Amino acid sequence: MCSAPEQxxxxxxxxxxxxxxxxVGKVTSGGSPVSGAYVRLLDxxxxxxxxxxxxxxxxxxxxxxxxxxxxxxxSRSGNGxxxxxxxGPGLFTNQxxxxx
Amino acid sequence: xxxxxxxxxxDWAEENLDAANTVFVEVDEDxxxxxxxxxxxxxxxxxxxxxxDPVRRDFVDKAGFEQxxxxxxxxxxxxxxxxxxxxxWFAAYAYWYFKLYGHQAVKLLDGGRKxxxxxxxxxxxxxxxxxxxxxxxxxxxxxxxxxxDEVVNAIGTKNLVDVRSPDEFSGKLLAPAHLPQEQAxxxxxxxxxxxxxxxxxxxxxxxFKSDDELRALYSEQGLDSSRPTIAYCRIGERSSHTWFAxxxxxxxxxVKNYDGSxxxxxxxxxxxxETGSGS
Numbered sequence: 475m476c477s478a479p480e481q482x483x484x485x486x487x488x489x490x491x492x493x494x495x496x497x498v499g500k501v502t503s504g505g506s507p508v509s510g511a512y513v514r515l516l517d518x519x520x521x522x523x524x525x526x527x528x529x530x531x532x533x534x535x536x537x538x539x540x541x542x543x544x545x546x547x548x549s550r551s552g553n554g555x556x557x558x559x560x561x562g563p564g565l566f567t568n569q570x571x572x573x574x
Numbered sequence: 575x576x577x578x579x580x581x582x583x584x585d586w587a588e589e590n591l592d593a594a595n596t597v598f599v600e601v602d603e604d605x606x607x608x609x610x611x612x613x614x615x616x617x618x619x620x621x622x623x624x625x626x627d628p629v630r631r632d633f634v635d636k637a638g639f640e641q642x643x644x645x646x647x648x649x650x651x652x653x654x655x656x657x658x659x660x661x662x663w664f665a666a667y668a669y670w671y672f673k674l675y676g677h678q679a680v681k682l683l684d685g686g687r688k689x690x691x692x693x694x695x696x697x698x699x700x701x702x703x704x705x706x707x708x709x710x711x712x713x714x715x716x717x718x719x720x721x722x723d724e725v726v727n728a729i730g731t732k733n734l735v736d737v738r739s740p741d742e743f744s745g746k747l748l749a750p751a752h753l754p755q756e757q758a759x760x761x762x763x764x765x766x767x768x769x770x771x772x773x774x775x776x777x778x779x780x781x782f783k784s785d786d787e788l789r790a791l792y793s794e795q796g797l798d799s800s801r802p803t804i805a806y807c808r809i810g811e812r813s814s815h816t817w818f819a820x821x822x823x824x825x826x827x828x829v830k831n832y833d834g835s836x837x838x839x840x841x842x843x844x845x846x847x848e849t850g851s852g853s
Contacts, residue, residue, distance in 0.1 A: 512688055514778070522773035523739050524750045525661065537753070539746060548778065550694050 485535070485565075495540060495560045499568040500532040503551040507532025508572060511549035518542040534570075547572050577785065580822040581684045582655055584693055591615050597648050597704075600687070601658040601668040611697030613657065613683075613690065617646050617704060621664045621811070625671060631838075639675050639711045647704025650677070657683035657690070660811075661773075661780040667814040669822075670831055674719060676712025682818065688780040718821070720804045720830035722838055725764065726845055733803040734767035737816040738836065742808065743769040745849040748840075749808060759840030762849040764806070769852055770795045772812040775819040788819050802828035806835040 485496060501511040513534040515523045518541055528534050534545070540562055546555035552574030558566050582590075590596060591614055598616035600608045608618040619625065624642055627634055634642065648654060654672060658665035665686055672680045683690070691697070720728075728734055741747040745761030763769065774791055775783055783791070797803065803820060805813040810833030821829040832839075839845065 510691065512692070517740075521740070522771065523741075527659070537747075539741060548688075548692060550692060 491564055493563050495538050495563050495566065497534075497536040497538055497543065497545065497558055497560070497566045497568070499534060499545070499570060501528045501534060501547045501549065501554075501570045501572060502532060503549070503572050505571075508547070508549050508551060511547045511572065513570070514546045514548070516544040516546055520544065545570055577823060580681055580818070581782065582681050583684055584689055584695060587613065587655060587657075587683050587690075588695060595649075595652050596655060597646075597652045598655045598657070598683075599646070599648075599668070601656055601664045602660075602687075603664060604659070607659050607687065609699065611699055614696060614698040614700070615702050616657075617648075617702060619646070619668060621667060625668065633671065633674075633714075636675065636711045636713060640709050643677075643709035643711070644707045647707055648709060649707045650710055651679070653679040653681065655681050655683055657686045659687045661688060661776050661815070662686035663772075663811040663815055666818045667811040670718065670814040670817055674714050676715060685779050685781040692779060717828075718817070718830055720806075720832040722832075722834055722842065724830075725804055725806070725832050725834075725839065728802075728804055729764060729846065730766045731801070733797050733801050734764050735797065735803060735805045735813075735816060735820075736763045736767040736769050737772040737805055737807045737813050738763075738769070739771050739773075740769060740851065742836070743767075744851050745847075748836075759837060760847055761840070762847040763836075763852065764839060765846050765848040767806075767848075767852070768795050768797060770797070770816070772807065772815045775816060782819060782823060785823060788824055792820065792824070799826060802830070804830045804832050806832035806839070808836045809833070810835045 501508040509530045511528040514525045515536045517523050526534050540560045543558045544555050547570045549572050552572045554570050554572035556568050556570050558568050598613050600612050600616045601619045605620050656665040656668050669682055736743050743763045805816045807813040813831050817831040820826045
């Protein structure tokens with residue numbers, strides 16, 4: 475249970491968006507999805523929190539608490555990151571563009 | 575023990591894929607990673623279905639481990655090079671597990687699958703056929719495995735290193751942020767534990783930090799090298815990563831991994847739990 479579950483655009487059964495904050499989105503390069511990217515969730519101090527591998531469609535997903543997060547992607551096509559501000563429960567969708 | 579005795583680089587691995595008496599083993603929970611492409615010649619180990627007893631919450635026993643390695647075509651005199659996803663969590667766990675059953679010639683591929691993939695090195699889908707061996711294991715070396723009573727007795731006396739994320743340590747989360755949150759246990763940490771997330775020991779590409787960086791990290795976090803140390807996480811794989819850093823890379827003498835970890839401790843009746851960010 476500690477490895478990354480398959481990343482899909484759909485949320486797992488039982489996810490309650492009235493209680494949980496879920497960060498989702500695609501890793502892209504020139505606008506096209508990048509699969510197999512290593513997507514890292516860093517907290518407000520830049521400290522590592524979690525990592526998943528983007529799905530065939532480039533999707534990633536994290537469960538997080540309110541706060542400021544950085545979603546950083548590493549891939550063979552380069553790296554990229556985006557900041558996400560989570561104010562409360564809900565779905566937060568953000569694209570991460572990578573470039574070398 | 576030096577770094578070269580326990581870690582190999584991706585460059586070394588690439589040059590030694592066909593070396594005699596050397597077996598590459600990928601360890602993941604998600605074995606589809608292996609099937610989608612693995613280091614050429616590598617065999618796979620499933621940490622859950624092959625290393626865990628299917629009924630009791632424990633490891634496969636000595637005979638089971640012998641049978642497993644025999645069936646994978648691994649001999650007692652083979653050097654086993656372990657690697658995997660999740661920044662080598664499960665590979666480090668398997669490393670510790672191989673040591674537990676007395677296999678000394680085992681090394682980790684620094685950076686694991688991640689660095690290999692990010693470097694654009696070759697992956698292969700062909701599953702190697704290795705001839706069955708007659709593997710013989712030792713009795714478990716419990717000098718590197720901690721059980722719950724020892725952990726309770728270690729409160730305030732030994733170094734307890736909780737390697738989970740700060741939110742798991744404080745009790746805000748029960749699992750890493752990329753996983754659904756299970757509710758079987760209470761949240762928090764073992765009183766007196768230091769919180770040194772496993773990730774602080776690793777670089778972004780999954781390789782281990784240098785010995786000097788690691789030494790500075792644990793000393794800054796208050797680890798007392800004159801005392802024995804027990805590392806734990808949620809289920810014992812991330813703490814294997816830290817056990818590796820402390821025991822194998824830094825050469826700390828008395829370091830144990832508590833594989834029961836938070837899923838056991840946080841479910842025990844009557845034991846003390848501390849919440850919040852600690853002292």
